[in-house]
């Protein structure tokens with residue numbers, strides 16, 4: 001019933017095709033879904049964790065949770081012949097902690113067999129997905145040795161990494177797992193270049209653990225050089241009218257590009273588990289591939305994953321679960337025309353410049369335009385400072401997901417943009433205090449129009465205070481129709497953008513604002 005699929009192990013572009021036969025059809029024995037294993041983290045309260053697997057049609061399956069000799073709960077269900085011989089139970093909500101054993105006992109006539117997984121914790125489970133910047137391992141980042149040496153303190157942060165597999169149809173179970181649920185070690189975190197486990201995912205979980213002090217489960221499902229279309233279901237592609245085949249630029253796309261193949265094999269099989277949320281670092285491969293559709297495909301992917309995980313987990317994964325993402329960083333040399341990365345960064349926010357917003361509810365973003373790494377041995381498209389990215393992302397989670405009310409998690413954006421025609425200047429008032437780290441007379445640009453032509457000209461900074469900034473627009477002889485900030489592939493050097501929020505050191509995100517009779521407001525939701 002399931003199509004044959006091709007499993008591809010890819011290391012730095014070296015692709016080894018392996019033909020796998022889907023092994024989930026009738027007659028296969030009693031087992032857990034392949035992501036259910038020793039050392040796993042199950043989602044804690046208020047949700048109930050889902051446990052599922054395969055068995056003999058008609059058999060009774062009793063799932064129990066045990067701590068030492070003590071059975072804490074039992075759930076009984078039947079193997080459903082109509083649904084490829086699967087069974088599924090939802091556990092009662094559990095407080096964070098452990099360890100526990102999960103047992104599943106199948107009985108049918110004289111058949112009586114038991115499965116058991118041990119060292120199971122309850123906590124928050126996060127799925128990490130995207131392309132190579134999410135795939136880079138801890139051994140590839142700055143201070144790798146130091147970051148690999150402190151794992152002993154994080155034995156309650158558990159990791160798992162899904163194998164690189166594509167499929168033509170939605171798979172029910174993962175065909176392969178590179179790294180089964182494990183406690184972190186220097187060996188499995190620093191496994192080599194672009195092979196399990198994701199550094200951003202790990203660091204994000206580690207920072208969360210520092211705050212939460214309860215178990216965190218991290219699942220990495222990532223493939224380098226892949227466009228969003230490969231991670232999108234047919235529903236997303238249809239909603240955005242994505243053409244069947246587009247031109248694929250080989251310089252930014254090296255992984256599978258076929259529609260839905262990674263959604264099918266690497267995400268759909270996880271939909272029946274209970275999750276806390278998702279983090280995502282992807283977009284580079286869409287720089288020259290359906291770029292103008294990314295403002296649709298990305299919000300639609302979020303919506304579709306939310307719908308699918310909610311439904312698959314019997315409503316246990318929240319319908320609008322938190323979705324965090326990294327806004328694209330910088331790289332060199334900047335292509336000409338210099339618009340791919342700035343457009344994708346903008347489209348990552350559904351063209352609003354900030355999240356959450358009406359099109360992207362319950363999302364959070366880590367801005368990383370100031371983390372470019374011109375000397376990265378993996379190419380400047382792979383910056384090595386993943387600590388700051390993960391740190392900024394975890395600030396978003398703490399504020400949006402874990403309810404830290406006054407935590408600043410987003411850099412300064414203008415609240416009011418005034419056009420002072422007689423003074424030939426623009427007055428920006430920010431939502432937050434700003435710290436002008438550096439004068440940069442090219443980073444703000446105005447779209448200046450005369451007759452039938454508009455072009456972007458620099459608007460130099462003139463005066464500033466703690467909340468406001470004045471730009472000079474004398475260079476424009478015609479009329480000014482738009483203003484933009486940091487609209488370049490490489491807008492500034494490492495941690496040297498002009499505008500930051502003072503205490504949090506968060507950079508001002510890129511934005512574009514239009515004059516519609518009066519200045520459009522860059523409002524924050």
Ligand SMILES: *[C@@H]1O[C@H](CO)[C@@H](O)[C@H](O)[C@H]1NC(C)=O
Nearest residue numbers: 105107108110111112113114
């Ligand atoms: C199955 O075996 C276990 C012990 O191996 C026993 O406790 C249980 O009662 C048996 N159940 C059935 C239905 O035979």
Ligand SMILES: *[C@@H]1O[C@H](CO)[C@@H](O)[C@H](O)[C@H]1NC(C)=O
Nearest residue numbers: 139140191192193194377378
């Ligand atoms: C990873 O890449 C770096 C930089 O190219 C190289 O020095 C190192 O040998 C690679 N490591 C492995 C395990 O291939």
Ligand SMILES: *[C@@H]1O[C@H](CO)[C@@H](O)[C@H](O)[C@H]1NC(C)=O
Nearest residue numbers: 291292293295296343350351
């Ligand atoms: C997405 O951006 C393109 C230009 O890049 C624009 O033409 C289109 O209207 C935008 N779509 C949405 C849904 O905002």
Ligand SMILES: *[C@@H]1O[C@H](CO)[C@@H](O)[C@H](O)[C@H]1NC(C)=O
Nearest residue numbers: 052083086087088272311312
């Ligand atoms: C997983 O969820 C889907 C969608 O609700 C459902 O069709 C499927 O039967 C579920 N799998 C199991 C093992 O129950």
Ligand SMILES: *[C@@H]1O[C@H](CO)[C@@H](O)[C@H](O)[C@H]1NC(C)=O
Nearest residue numbers: 142143146384385386387388
């Ligand atoms: C690397 O370690 C040094 C020394 O502790 C520190 O100053 C620097 O910020 C670290 N870099 C990153 C990216 O964490």
Ligand SMILES: *[C@@H]1O[C@H](CO)[C@@H](O)[C@H](O)[C@H]1NC(C)=O
Nearest residue numbers: 418420425427428429468470
């Ligand atoms: C810019 O706006 C701020 C806040 O509204 C105001 O205090 C300041 O006087 C304005 N600057 C100019 C040059 O108009």
Ligand SMILES: *[C@@H]1O[C@H](CO)[C@@H](O)[C@H](O)[C@H]1NC(C)=O
Nearest residue numbers: 433434435465466467502503
């Ligand atoms: C401006 O900010 C600095 C540093 O945060 C602070 O010391 C100073 O009092 C502020 N000035 C005003 C007028 O708010």
